[in-house]
Amino acid sequence: MRDPHSALGEELLRAGISPARVARYTAELDEHLADLTDELAATGLSPTEARAAALSRLGDHKTLAVSMLSQPGLRSLPSRVPALTWLMLPLLAQLGVIALLAVLLVAAGRHGLAPMGPAIVGPLLLLAPLVIAWSIAASALRRRAGVGWPLAGMLATLVAATALDLAIGPDAVAVSLGGPAPDVLALYALATIAPFLLLHRHLRVR
């Protein structure tokens, strides 16, 4: 039987209700519908009549959507403060990763482990912006978020990763800011932003 609340779930996601809350709401509605159908079937209605009457008592699509959307406190953080969630937090995460790795390198140098540093830190530096950008993309797609803020966050993260250089010497670590490396930035964008835009278009979000 067709899920009567899948369209409602999609609408609520696009309106900024979190996936977890949407899942809980639709699951509660499904359980309620099953209980109501059982109750009405016990009065002698046929299964089809009982289900139709149960759906009517539960409320139509618009009523159920409005009742959730009229509670502003139930909107998710990304829908209330998109700039913070999609742009500032990922950017801070990227800068945090660079700062953390720099501190680790300094500590390793002090303990005579400096030669191993670049081999460990190099791949981490390379992977961190990819992981952060993919996280933004996955979260935005799951939440059916619009393309603007997540795209800005991904771009900012990738630009920060390619503009900030962590130079590792035998006895010193230097963090420097330069222009973003265009070839690396293009590769990053190809690996993260391009699939995000394609999937976003496929899901026809907003």
Next chain:
Amino acid sequence: MAGPKNPPFLNGVPELLVLQCLRERPMYGYELVQAIRAATGEHVVLAEGVVYPVLHMLEREGALSTERQTVNGRSRIYYALTEQGGTRLADLADTWRQLTTVIAGVLGEPRHA
């Protein structure tokens, strides 16, 4: 069978009814709606699904706590009144009593020519 649903001016009433019914014991959504129907003699008839956003909001604001249980193969989320919810219920009930007193007074006034 349910009659027509109550109009928008009853906003706020579901919250009062939910808190009052949950004062007795923890309930899950369907059970709670049946309790409201019984308590109001079916005079307050809402689309039954609208109770859930009210429950979610009350939980978020600390007036209710939840516990998930599986009963007869069905997953139930039981809602229970917290201490904060008890205070909120008392405040809402006071406001409602004041309002009904005022409205009764207005309706009881003699008509002017």
